[in-house]
Structure formats: structure tokens, C-alpha cells
Amino acid sequence: MxxxxxxxxxxxxYESDINHNMKLPQLLALALQISGQHSISLGMxxxxxxxRFGLVWIVTDYSIEIERLPRYAExxxxxxxxxxxxxxxxxxxxxxxxxxxxxxMTIHSTFVLMDYETRKVHPVExxxxxxxxxxxxxxxxxxxxxHELENPQSTPYRVRYFDLDMNGHVNNSKYLEWMFDVLxxxxxxxxxxxxxxxxxxxxxxxxTDIESRLTQEDLTTYHEIASDGLINAQAIVTWKKK
Numbered sequence: 659m660x661x662x663x664x665x666x667x668x669x670x671x672y673e674s675d676i677n678h679n680m681k682l683p684q685l686l687a688l689a690l691q692i693s694g695q696h697s698i699s700l701g702m703x704x705x706x707x708x709x710r711f712g713l714v715w716i717v718t719d720y721s722i723e724i725e726r727l728p729r730y731a732e733x734x735x736x737x738x739x740x741x742x743x744x745x746x747x748x749x750x751x752x753x754x755x756x757x758x759x760x761x762x763m764t765i766h767s768t769f770v771l772m773d774y775e776t777r778k779v780h781p782v783e784x785x786x787x788x789x790x791x792x793x794x795x796x797x798x799x800x801x802x803x804x805h806e807l808e809n810p811q812s813t814p815y816r817v818r819y820f821d822l823d824m825n826g827h828v829n830n831s832k833y834l835e836w837m838f839d840v841l842x843x844x845x846x847x848x849x850x851x852x853x854x855x856x857x858x859x860x861x862x863x864x865x866t867d868i869e870s871r872l873t874q875e876d877l878t879t880y881h882e883i884a885s886d887g888l889i890n891a892q893a894i895v896t897w898k899k900k
Contacts, residue, residue, distance in 0.1 A: 660740040660792035663696035666733055674730035676847060677900070682838070682854075683831035685728070686720070689752045689765055690830065692736050700789040704824075707786060712774055716861075717830050718747070719768040719801050722854040726762050733757055740790035742799075743782055746770060748792075749799055768799065777861070802855050804892040807882050810871035813840045817866045827861040833891045836870040837881040845897075849877070853896040860890045 673684040697703050707713050728734045735755040742749045752765040771780045815836055823829040834856065838846065862868055862885055871882040881893040 660790045661700065662737060662739045663699060664735055664737045665692055665695065666735055668733045669728050669730050671730060678730040679727040679850065682851065683835040686834060687829065687831040689736065692738050692752070693750060696738055702786060702789045708774065711783060713771045713780055714774050715769050716772050717767055718770055718858050720854065720856040721766040721801055723764045724852055727850060728754065728762070740792040742793045742795045743787050744795050744798065745781055746779060747798060748782060748787060801857060802894060804857060806889070807871050807873050807880055810873045810882065811840065812869045812871045815868050815870060817862055817864055817868060819864060822864055830858065833858065833883050836883055837893055840870045840872045841879065849897040849899055851895050852898045854893060856891065856893040858891050860888055862890050
């Protein structure tokens, strides 16, 4: 087991939707902040990794299981653990608990280290990951198989300055926002996500014109973010009625 880190968090008004649930893009951004706090507490902050190795962390995959979303003004506990790593990938879990320590969400995530200058994936540095005391494994943890969408509904967007994060690429939570934004208002107001698989394929740069593509089969939606004829991100979302 890796070292576990926990923080309480009270959901503010500006991170809540019309159903009084916490917005999922903001929740993903919060999870990354908590992982950063974990790293700082162990002396391996993003700044240290960048200055010493010229590397930055990026997320490649999420698998999210949702019993329910945190609610407006609710105080939840966010727990994270770097669970395992191999030559290229690092795996981190986030568990979200209510005030009674009942788990309401789990986020499985996959990270890689990227060379900031070349923008290429860099092999895992043992000096970086040893502080988390996570297990070294040989296998790769794979998500679902994604297929290119056929005849999708498509909505255009343009990448803006405030869509970017400190690494200079589009913030991970923005992709999910683009994906959800193309869904019908009535559908979003009457349903909540139950399971999300999300894969980042290729980063999007400032000023790029992108398309958020969607197909739907009953309570399962399939999503793509694409630009210049290439897929940047893919997702499969299973929904349930409120």
C-alpha cells in the first residue's frame, strides 16, 4: 500500500449545478489539487519535479464510479493514494466519503511523466515515485476499448487562454466540460452519471478549433474531442435517472 493522504472539503455554491450537485469537471480539478497537496507533503511537489528533472505530471485515463455526487455545502473527505507504478505509468486512486465515512465516489487515475520541452512521455523516475511507497508492478492497467464514433452529433469550440493549466495545455477537467455541454439540458437536469471512463489521447493547444462529438444509446453516451482530424480525448458515460 502507498501512503494515504486525506483532506476535508466543503462544496461551494460556484461549484454546484442546478441540481445542487458538485459539477464533475470541478471535482476532477479538485482531485488533482489534492494529489498535488499529497506530493507537497512528501517533499515531491510539481515545482521540485520540474526544476530537478524538467518533467510534469499529466493524466492519461480516468475510471470513475459514482454512487452519488457531493452536494452543495456538504463537507466531504477526499482520500488519495498512489497505488502502483510500472516503467511508464503511475496509478492513483481517489476515494470520496461523506461525513459518516460512507464512500460515495471512487476515481481511478493513470498518470505519466512528460518532458516539458519535448512534450514526450518520459520513463518513470524511481527517485520521484519512491516517496509514495506504492507498489512496483509489471502489468499495465487498461481501460475499455474505445471506438471512433459513427455519424456523431458535433458542436464546435475554440480553446481559450483560460482553458489552459500551468503546464500550458488544456486543463483535464475542460475536456469533460466540453463533453457534457453537448448533452440536452433536460437530460442533464434529470440524470446523473454513474460510471465514466475517460481517456486523453493527444493534448490540445491554445487557439485550436475543436469538436465535441456525441452519440447516445439509451443511458450510455459516447464522446470524442477532436481537432485537425485527430481524436484528442474519448469517453464512455453510463447515466441513471435522478
